[in-house]
Amino acid sequence: MLRYVTVTQALSRREKARLATTDEIKATALDLMREQGTTDVRFTDIARVMGMTAPALYRYFDDRDELLTALIADGYLALGARIAAALAPLPAEDLAGRWVAAGSSYRDWARSEPQQFALVLGMPVPGYVAPDEGPTTEAAKAAMGQLASIFVAAAETGRLGEPLIREVSQAIIDCEKAKHDELIGIVPPESFQAMMQTWAMLHGFVSLEAYGHFDWLEPDARDELFRSHIRLAAKAAGLPVPAP
Amino acid sequence: MLRYVTVTQALSRREKARLATTDEIKATALDLMREQGTTDVRFTDIARVMGMTAPALYRYFDDRDELLTALIADGYLALGARIAAALAPLPAEDLAGRWVAAGSSYRDWARSEPQQFALVLGMPVPGYVAPDEGPTTEAAKAAMGQLASIFVAAAETGRLGEPLIREVSQAIIDCEKAKHDELIGIVPPESFQAMMQTWAMLHGFVSLEAYGHFDWLEPDARDELFRSHIRLAAKAAGLPVPAP
DNA sequence: CGTGTTTGTTATGAGGCGTAACGTTTCCTG
DNA sequence: CAGGAAACGTTACGCCTCATAACAAACACG
Numbered sequence: 001m002l003r004y005v006t007v008t009q010a011l012s013r014r015e016k017a018r019l020a021t022t023d024e025i026k027a028t029a030l031d032l033m034r035e036q037g038t039t040d041v042r043f044t045d046i047a048r049v050m051g052m053t054a055p056a057l058y059r060y061f062d063d064r065d066e067l068l069t070a071l072i073a074d075g076y077l078a079l080g081a082r083i084a085a086a087l088a089p090l091p092a093e094d095l096a097g098r099w100v101a102a103g104s105s106y107r108d109w110a111r112s113e114p115q116q117f118a119l120v121l122g123m124p125v126p127g128y129v130a131p132d133e134g135p136t137t138e139a140a141k142a143a144m145g146q147l148a149s150i151f152v153a154a155a156e157t158g159r160l161g162e163p164l165i166r167e168v169s170q171a172i173i174d175c176e177k178a179k180h181d182e183l184i185g186i187v188p189p190e191s192f193q194a195m196m197q198t199w200a201m202l203h204g205f206v207s208l209e210a211y212g213h214f215d216w217l218e219p220d221a222r223d224e225l226f227r228s229h230i231r232l233a234a235k236a237a238g239l240p241v242p243a244p
Numbered sequence: 245m246l247r248y249v250t251v252t253q254a255l256s257r258r259e260k261a262r263l264a265t266t267d268e269i270k271a272t273a274l275d276l277m278r279e280q281g282t283t284d285v286r287f288t289d290i291a292r293v294m295g296m297t298a299p300a301l302y303r304y305f306d307d308r309d310e311l312l313t314a315l316i317a318d319g320y321l322a323l324g325a326r327i328a329a330a331l332a333p334l335p336a337e338d339l340a341g342r343w344v345a346a347g348s349s350y351r352d353w354a355r356s357e358p359q360q361f362a363l364v365l366g367m368p369v370p371g372y373v374a375p376d377e378g379p380t381t382e383a384a385k386a387a388m389g390q391l392a393s394i395f396v397a398a399a400e401t402g403r404l405g406e407p408l409i410r411e412v413s414q415a416i417i418d419c420e421k422a423k424h425d426e427l428i429g430i431v432p433p434e435s436f437q438a439m440m441q442t443w444a445m446l447h448g449f450v451s452l453e454a455y456g457h458f459d460w461l462e463p464d465a466r467d468e469l470f471r472s473h474i475r476l477a478a479k480a481a482g483l484p485v486p487a488p
Numbered sequence: 489c490g491t492g493t494t495t496g497t498t499a500t501g502a503g504g505c506g507t508a509a510c511g512t513t514t515c516c517t518g
Numbered sequence: 519c520a521g522g523a524a525a526c527g528t529t530a531c532g533c534c535t536c537a538t539a540a541c542a543a544a545c546a547c548g
Contacts, residue, residue, distance in 0.1 A: 014494070014546075021495095044535060056496055058537070122366055122455060165476045165487040167466035175461055179303070197449075197473050204448020205441075211366060217419055224413035229441050232409045237481055244411040258515070258525075265526095288504060300527050302506070 021035075022060050024050060026071060033115040039122075041067070068119065075120035076139035082109050083146045096234065097153050097240040102147055103202050103230045110210040117210050121203065144199070148183070151195050154239055155187050161238035163194035194237040201233045266304050268294060270315060277359040283366075285311070304328050312363065319357075319364035320383030327390045328355050340478065340486040346391055347446050347474045354454040361454050365447065388443070392427070395439050398483055399431050405482035407438035438481040445477045 011019065028049050029041045031127060043064065047054040061067040086105040090097050110117040154160035168189045176183060176192045183192060208214055214222050227244070235241045245303045272293050273285045287308065291298040305311040330345040354361040398404035420427060420436045427436060449470060452458055458466050471488070479485045 001405075012546085042535065043537090053497065054535085055498085055539095059495060063537075100412070118366070121452075122362070126259055134358075147510090164479055165472050167475075168471065169465070169472075171462060171465035171468045172472075175465045178462055193469065196469060196524075197445075197476055200448035200452055200473060201441075201445050202448065203452055204444035204446065206449055208365075208444055208453050213365070216423055218415060221413070221415035221419045224415045225437065225440060228409050228411065228437055229444060231411075232441055232480055235408055236476055256515080261514095262525085286504065287506090298504085299506075299508095300530090303526060307506075391547065 018060075022070075024065070025057060025060055026074060029067060029071060030113075030116065034113075037115070039115050039119050071116070072120050073139050075116040076143050078113070078116065078145035079106070079120065080139060080146065081111050083143060087146065092153060093157070095150060095157075095159060096240040098150050098153075099234050099239055100230055101244045102150060103233070104226075106202055107206045107209070107226060108200065110206045114210045117206075121207070147199060147202075148187075148195060149186055150239070151191060151237075152183070155191065159240060160187070160191055163190050163238040164236040165194070165197075166190050168193050191238060198233045198237045198239075201236075205229050247257060262304075263340055266314075269301060269311070270318060271303055272359065273311060273315060274357075278357075281359070283359050284362050294458070315360070316364050317383050320387050322360065323350070323353050324383060324387035324390065327387060331390065336397060337401070339394060339401075340484040342394050343478050343483055344398075344474055344486045346394060348402065348470075349452045349475070350446055351453070351470060354450045358454045361450075365451070384390040391443060391446075392431075392439060394483070395431055395435060395481075396427070399435065404431070404435055407434050407482040408480045409438070409441075410434050412437050435482060442477045442483075443478075443482045445473065449473050 025046060032041055032045055032049065033039060041064070043054045043057050047057055057067075061070070067129045082105045086101040087098055090101055092098075116158050151160060172193050173189045176187075176189055180192070187195065209222060209226075214225075217225065231242050231244065233239075247444040269290060272290045276285055276289055276293065277283060285308070287298040287301050291301055301311075305314070326349045327346050334341050334345055336342075381425055395404060416437050417433045420431075420433055424436070431439065453466060453470075458469075461469065475486050475488065477483075
């Protein structure tokens with residue numbers, strides 16, 4: 001069965017139709033997830049909404065896991081695109097603004113698409129195992145790389161200050177060398193460490209909020225807490241601190 | 245059907261048997277979740293492992309949601325118990341040690357029981373809606389309250405320093421008054437804010453790690469990163485900072 | 489136009505959830 | 519202690535979903 005189409009040549013009529021149907025299936029799945037507030041999705045329901053029968057969907061996805069894999073990859077792409085869109089209008093030198101924009105995109109995405117967020121960054125779905133390599137991993141790196149790029153830009157323009165915690169273990173230094181050698185000589189190890197802690201900070205807030213653990217806070221207070229949180233993250237990491 | 249037993253009087257033979265069976269069901273469910281690495285659980289499987297038939301389980305839990313509710317409540321209790329156990333041997337004045345111990349328990353629990361962690365603090369399970377009041381909420385407060393108690397102890401002994409971020413919005417001040425008036429006059433608003441940010445920091449790291457997003461780091465590096473992370477959290481919040 | 493591919497259908501089986509109806513064991517009380 | 523009630527467990531069943539198989543229609547293309 002022809003499943004993945006090379007993009008080098010123009011798509012035939014059939015291939016375009018196939019892609020359109022594939023997209024519609026994914027979009028319908030997301031709609032249903034939004035509607036029902038779950039990451040669960042029934043082929044039966046997707047098919048019904050699309051005016052098809054369930055077995056037809058197996059022409060496009062071998063099973064539910066393959067659909068989920070596609071949705072997860074799309075999720076990373078969507079997150080990456082949102083961050084990119086938020087960063088685009090900001091000048092490269094506005095580091096504080098870019099940091100706020102990137103963090104806020106992350107948060108806004110999680111709030112507007114909590115199911116997709118859970119799918120991508122939450123507990124792996126029952127039975128689903130992420131492929132070690134592939135489009136998913138690449139999309140993930142692309143999305144997260146944008147956060148890293150702010151640190152890189154800061155370091156390259158000499159505006160990356162000392163992080164609040166300066167002690168770095170050999171294990172983390174080794175990890176930067178082994179896994180992110182592109183940062184060696186640009187982002188010092190203590191800032192590499194701070195970078196991951198910054199992601200953890202951001203993710204922690206967004207995660208708690210998306211899963212309803214901040215529901216007891218008024219929306220205004222949540223917004224203010226986030227603004228403060230993101231300033232804290234910048235300050236802790238040695239990034240230029242956004243204005244309060 | 246008799247479901248909840250008053251603890252004031254001794255339990256009859258039957259009540260003890262019922263409780264034992266209920267516990268066995270929950271334990272079996274957790275075992276299966278651990279085994280399969282999911283938060284999914286089939287009554288059929290539980291029953292098979294227990295040497296029963298599935299419909300018998302409905303004598304103990306009305307449906308899957310009720311079992312999940314019980315597991316979530318137990319999860320909070322387990323988390324609370326672990327934190328309490330970690331704090332118990334430490335003297336009240338060792339604030340830095342207590343902070344490290346509490347944070348590490350949180351992390352250890354998530355790592356040793358990732359499914360329970362996902363159940364309790366992750367995405368709400370398909371279809372499941374948490375009851376607004378009840379044992380779940382109380383257990384949650386008890387578990388999280390222990391983190392808060394470290395801040396309270398620090399404040400009461402005059403060892404709670406200024407948090408890194410001092411600006412606090414009126415909305416957050418109002419929220420402390422409305423939802424946590426027991427802290428008013430003890431924990432200043434900017435520290436109340438820092439407290440929640442500290443939770444978010446802790447949760448973010450633990451969450452990313454539990455869901456495999458730090459798998460690319462060597463275990464040693466993860467441990468070191470966590471040590472650094474928890475020091476950062478303490479420093480940012482104005483708590484006494486643990487030694488590196 | 490005819491042939492092979494693609495896309496859809498209906499039919500079917502396997503398995504889980506939850507209910508109903510029916511024994512069997514356990515407790516409790518007259 | 520005997521009878522009755524409650525609790526506990528079973529089998530049988532209906533409904534739903536996943537996934538496959540077999541078949542029919544639409545389409546592309548020589």
